[in-house]
Amino acid sequence: MHGMEFSAAGHPALNERTLHLLRTLVERYIRDGQPVGSRTLARDAGLDLSPATIRNVMADLEELGYLRAPHTSAGRVPTTRGYRFFIDALLHLKPLDEQEIETLRRRIDQPVRDGADLARSVSDLLSSFTQLAGVVMLPRRKVATLRQVEFLPLSESRALVILVLNTQEVQNRIIHTRRPYSATELQQAANYLNEQFTGQGIQQVREALLRDLRETRDNLNRLMQTVVDMAEQTFENEPAGEDYVVAGQTHLMQYADLSDLDKLRHLFEAFNHKGDLLHLFDQCLQADGVQIFIGEESGFGALEDCSVVTAPYTVEGQVLGVLGVIGPTRMAYDRVIPVVDVTARLLAAALNSSSEFRKYRP
Amino acid sequence: MHGMEFSAAGHPALNERTLHLLRTLVERYIRDGQPVGSRTLARDAGLDLSPATIRNVMADLEELGYLRAPHTSAGRVPTTRGYRFFIDALLHLKPLDEQEIETLRRRIDQPVRDGADLARSVSDLLSSFTQLAGVVMLPRRKVATLRQVEFLPLSESRALVILVLNTQEVQNRIIHTRRPYSATELQQAANYLNEQFTGQGIQQVREALLRDLRETRDNLNRLMQTVVDMAEQTFENEPAGEDYVVAGQTHLMQYADLSDLDKLRHLFEAFNHKGDLLHLFDQCLQADGVQIFIGEESGFGALEDCSVVTAPYTVEGQVLGVLGVIGPTRMAYDRVIPVVDVTARLLAAALNSSSEFRKYRP
DNA sequence: TTTAGCACTCGAAGGCTTTGAGTGCTAAAC
DNA sequence: GTTTAGCACTCAAAGCCTTCGAGTGCTAAA
Numbered sequence: 054m055h056g057m058e059f060s061a062a063g064h065p066a067l068n069e070r071t072l073h074l075l076r077t078l079v080e081r082y083i084r085d086g087q088p089v090g091s092r093t094l095a096r097d098a099g100l101d102l103s104p105a106t107i108r109n110v111m112a113d114l115e116e117l118g119y120l121r122a123p124h125t126s127a128g129r130v131p132t133t134r135g136y137r138f139f140i141d142a143l144l145h146l147k148p149l150d151e152q153e154i155e156t157l158r159r160r161i162d163q164p165v166r167d168g169a170d171l172a173r174s175v176s177d178l179l180s181s182f183t184q185l186a187g188v189v190m191l192p193r194r195k196v197a198t199l200r201q202v203e204f205l206p207l208s209e210s211r212a213l214v215i216l217v218l219n220t221q222e223v224q225n226r227i228i229h230t231r232r233p234y235s236a237t238e239l240q241q242a243a244n245y246l247n248e249q250f251t252g253q254g255i256q257q258v259r260e261a262l263l264r265d266l267r268e269t270r271d272n273l274n275r276l277m278q279t280v281v282d283m284a285e286q287t288f289e290n291e292p293a294g295e296d297y298v299v300a301g302q303t304h305l306m307q308y309a310d311l312s313d314l315d316k317l318r319h320l321f322e323a324f325n326h327k328g329d330l331l332h333l334f335d336q337c338l339q340a341d342g343v344q345i346f347i348g349e350e351s352g353f354g355a356l357e358d359c360s361v362v363t364a365p366y367t368v369e370g371q372v373l374g375v376l377g378v379i380g381p382t383r384m385a386y387d388r389v390i391p392v393v394d395v396t397a398r399l400l401a402a403a404l405n406s407s408s409e410f411r412k413y414r415p
Numbered sequence: 416m417h418g419m420e421f422s423a424a425g426h427p428a429l430n431e432r433t434l435h436l437l438r439t440l441v442e443r444y445i446r447d448g449q450p451v452g453s454r455t456l457a458r459d460a461g462l463d464l465s466p467a468t469i470r471n472v473m474a475d476l477e478e479l480g481y482l483r484a485p486h487t488s489a490g491r492v493p494t495t496r497g498y499r500f501f502i503d504a505l506l507h508l509k510p511l512d513e514q515e516i517e518t519l520r521r522r523i524d525q526p527v528r529d530g531a532d533l534a535r536s537v538s539d540l541l542s543s544f545t546q547l548a549g550v551v552m553l554p555r556r557k558v559a560t561l562r563q564v565e566f567l568p569l570s571e572s573r574a575l576v577i578l579v580l581n582t583q584e585v586q587n588r589i590i591h592t593r594r595p596y597s598a599t600e601l602q603q604a605a606n607y608l609n610e611q612f613t614g615q616g617i618q619q620v621r622e623a624l625l626r627d628l629r630e631t632r633d634n635l636n637r638l639m640q641t642v643v644d645m646a647e648q649t650f651e652n653e654p655a656g657e658d659y660v661v662a663g664q665t666h667l668m669q670y671a672d673l674s675d676l677d678k679l680r681h682l683f684e685a686f687n688h689k690g691d692l693l694h695l696f697d698q699c700l701q702a703d704g705v706q707i708f709i710g711e712e713s714g715f716g717a718l719e720d721c722s723v724v725t726a727p728y729t730v731e732g733q734v735l736g737v738l739g740v741i742g743p744t745r746m747a748y749d750r751v752i753p754v755v756d757v758t759a760r761l762l763a764a765a766l767n768s769s770s771e772f773r774k775y776r777p
Numbered sequence: 778t779t780t781a782g783c784a785c786t787c788g789a790a791g792g793c794t795t796t797g798a799g800t801g802c803t804a805a806a807c
Numbered sequence: 808g809t810t811t812a813g814c815a816c817t818c819a820a821a822g823c824c825t826t827c828g829a830g831t832g833c834t835a836a837a
Contacts, residue, residue: 068713090830103780107829124789126830167587175677205577213585215567223575224583225529303687306680314676318668325665452799465811470800488799488818 074098074110075119076143079131083383088128122141124316133348133382140345140386147387149395157243157392161399168192168222172298174364175376175400180301181391185380186324188363190334190397192373197222198254204239204283212239215334216255219368228286234279242279259288299324308381310358323355337363343394346392348382358382362389362391364397368404376400436460436472437481438505441493445745446636448671450490491714495710497743498722501613501773502707502748509749511757518666519544530554530584531725534660537762544754546684550725552659552696554735559584564608566601566645572603576649578617581730592646596641621650628763657693661686672720672743685717697726699737705756710744720744724751726759730766738762 067075076096081089090099091111098107111129116271119135122128126407131139149157160178165171172189174253179187201217210233216224232267234242250258280387302321313319323329346352346361356379363377377393378384439460440451451459453466453473457511460469473491476482480571481497484490494503512518522540529671534551541549563579572595574655578586596604612620623704624646664683673679695713699706708714708723718741725739 088830092830104830105782106778107778109779112832120833124787124830126785126828128830136824201567201569202811203567205563207563207579213577213579215575215587217569217575222589225577226585248616256417303680303683306676312676313676314668321665341675454799465810466799467801468809468815471810474801484797484800484820487801488797488816490799763779 067334070100070281071110071114072099073305075114075135076105076139078111078120078129079139079143080327082131082353083171083385086383088123088130092129093128131383133350135348136347136382140347144390146386146391149391153295154399155393157396158399160235161396169298171400173300175396176298178275179376179378179392179396181387182396183378183380183384184301184304185378185384185389186207186302186309186375187300187304187378188297188330189376190295190374192222198252199246199250199258201251202287203236203243206234206236206239209233212414214283216287225282226287228283230286236259238276238279239283240332241276242283244311245280246284255288258284262288295335296327297330305380307396308383310381310383314357318354321361323353329353329355333361334363334375334377338365338372340365343390345386345390345395360386362393364393364403365400366368366397368401373401373404426713429483432462433472434505435462436469437476437497439503439522439551440473440482440491441497441501441505444493445747448574449653450485450492452490455490493745497713498709498744499712502709503600506748506752508753511753512655513677515544516761519758520761523765527530527656531660533762535662537758538660540660541738541740541754541758543749544758545664545740545746546666546669546744547740547751548667549662549738549740550659550692550696550738551574551738552657552693554584554730560614561612561620562610564649566596568596568598568601574645576645578649580617588649590645592648594645600638603638605643607638607642608646616659617650620646624650641702657697658689659692659696666743670743670745672745678720681717682721685715691717695723696725696737698738699739700727700734705752705759707748707752722746722748724748726753726755728759728763728766730763735763735766 074094078089078094081093081097082347091107094111097109100150111120112318114135115122115129118132119138120129121132123130131351145392157178161175163174165174168191176189177188179185179189181187197217200219203214203215205213206214207213207227210230212230212234214226214227214228216223216226218224229239246258250261254263262281267296302324305311305320306317311320333353335348343362343364345357345363348360349357351359353359357381358381360378360382361379363370363375363383367373378389379391436456439762443451443455443459453469453568456473457464457466457469473482476492476497477484480494481500482491485492495527517541523537525536527536530553534553540550540552541547543549559580561578562581563577565577567577569575569589573590574590574592574596576588576590578588580586608620612623615623624643662759664686665680667673668679673682694717695708702725705724705726707725710722711719713721714724720743721741722743722744723739724746726736727734727735729735738759738776740751742751
């Protein structure tokens with residue numbers, strides 16, 4: 054094991070046989086969670102090699118940091134690096150069959166009340182398909198664009214704002230008005246906003262309004278004053294709105310890897326303590342397709358023995374959010390990756406084809 | 416132990432000393448979860464009795480079904496009946512001090528988006544105050560009354576309905592219309608509905624409309640036809656809407672009683688599997704104040720080692736829903752009960768005083 | 778390069794003993 | 808009649824030992 058060649062991806066070049074053995078070992082370990090010994094591997098690999106030979110190879114792989122032995126006389130277990138190599142170079146994905154895709158599609162296309170509801174349902178879906186915890190990040194407000202605004206007088210000094218967004222969503226807010234407005238005034242203000250800003254991001258709307266109009270307030274006619282008054286409050290304090298939904302945490306209790314109650318508690322607390330996970334998901338917004346964090350790669354402690362598989366979903370070319378699953382490091386990547394991938398695509402498709410709110414009713 | 420007298424509540428009359436000992440024992444067990452032995456109890460009770468005497472008393476209490484011994488040489492532990500008696504007859508509640516109530520009030524009075532948001536926040540509150548799992552049942556749709564309706568044309572055959580309810584809530588639905596309606600027609604229909612039905616339960620609105628109007632449809636003028644068309648869809652398929660929010664499940668992991676992973680999993684699954692718990696809460700809607708289910712009293716398996724403490728909350732005299740906590744049987748009832756009680760009252764107060772949506776903004 | 782053989786390691790599982798907190802019962806003391 | 812001291816007894820928990828066996832690495836022969 055010297056004069057080692059390195060392949061493009063930064064992994065050392067290993068011969069066919071070694072690769073095959075590593076692959077078989079990881080698969081086996083994923084299957085039943087027990088350290089894999091030379092004897093077992095010899096049988097599994099179907100290579101007609103003696104355990105002794107296998108041992109030599111395993112020793113090499115351990116040296117390279119792909120495997121480790123929990124203790125002297127146990128078999129070998131993949132390290133994070135081992136999983137990484139397995140996923141990057143050895144994994145044969147199991148694409149979903151037509152029927153499974155159809156099931157997914159049907160469940161995603163079901164009518165929902167709003168964005169949060171949809172997220173919940175997709176999260177459930179991910180979780181039940183993979184037996185892991187499903188996570189769906191809600192559309193980030195920043196990329197939401199305006200479809201329609203309406204104002205509804207509630208009382209003397211209060212009005213209800215209805216924002217219809219491009220993200221399957223109708224949002225309500227109550228605002229306080231400086232003075233009583235008539236229904237007609239409100240109607241006109243809404244008309245103006247709809248004409249001017251439909252299709253733009255609400256962030257932009259806000260900026261445009263503040264910049265252009267506020268400074269010239271004194272010169273405005275009555276209509277424009279109404280518009281400004283309404284719009285300022287409507288778009289101010291845009292709630293941070295970065296949020297996600299987790300489903301199926303309980304599935305994680307069945308994996309021996311996490312059966313340590315203390316670890317599990319930390320993990321569950323991480324789910325509630327939204328800040329940390331959001332940071333992780335934010336990184337995935339950039340990525341183009343499925344992204345995988347193995348064990349400590351995710352960079353924070355609670356996920357120590359977990360892997361995270363994510364994929365962003367887009368609407369009209371814009372990345373709206375991220376979805377994925379969280380489970381033990383030894384999850385069935387060959388199946389989980391396609392599920393996450395396809396789900397993201399289907400969700401995107403569903404959101405895209407619903408410009409007319411198709412999905413509110415079947 | 417014969418010629419036993421029974422007191423009004425169906426509990427046998429026990430002498431002062433026995434009561435005191437039972438009380439002390441339960442308190443002690445709640446404090447540290449260990450079976451309580453005669454020696455410990457002798458010290459704790461401050462009665463200057465020897466362990467031997469205590470043992471005699473404990474034997475009697477065991478006979479009565481209030482205590483049991485996990486095994487021959489362990490101390491005693493309260494049975495469900497023991498807890499029941501303790502709560503009914505021996506418990507000294509620890510009322511919250513002014514400052515704690517103020518803290519609760521402030522957190523409940525915080526502005527929220529909608530009913531679900533409020534429920535989530537109150538649930539969190541319960542959980543963090545008690546270190547148990549907090550549960551808040553959402554307002555039942557059945558008792559929601561109508562405050563205002565508006566229709567908003569979205570496209571040719573679709574309209575957005577905005578229902579403002581008395582329960583802190585603004586609800587949106589998309590409906591399909593039989594034919595295109597002008598904004599004016601929709602406005603008139605809304606006006607009519609608002610005039611006729613404001614303040615009534617939406618269940619009633621639905622019935623009234625169906626009964627009175629449908630049968631005479633053919634004779635109606637154009638306005639009334641619009642009204643009927645809109646209203647039918649608006650109020651049809653009233654979503655079941657019985658739902659609740661749980662927060663702080665993770666707290667439950669810290670109690671040794673539930674540290675059996677399998678029990679815990681069942682418990683957590685029960686939280687997700689909403690049907691069962693809803694049935695339990697439904698029973699609490701009737702009750703007038705705090706209600707307590709100890710262990711198997713709740714009548715379903717997952718809650719075997721848990722107690723449930725609930726209280727209904729009301730708006731305008733109507734029971735809107737139920738809130739409470741779920742924790743190990745040996746929870747600190749003296750504190751938990753007041754917390755649940757006060758929280759329910761404060762929530763009711765907050766909802767009642769917000770006829771004008773006071774709480775949407777601070 | 779592969780393999781058989783062998784000595785070695787070490788966790789898991791089971792069995793044994795010890796410990797100590799608790800019991801119930803009896804008989805004497807109050 | 809209570810209360811208590813005394814005593815024999817019970818039993819889970821903890822520690823210790825042994826056994827078992829799955830696994831290892833190394834060496835030397837094929």
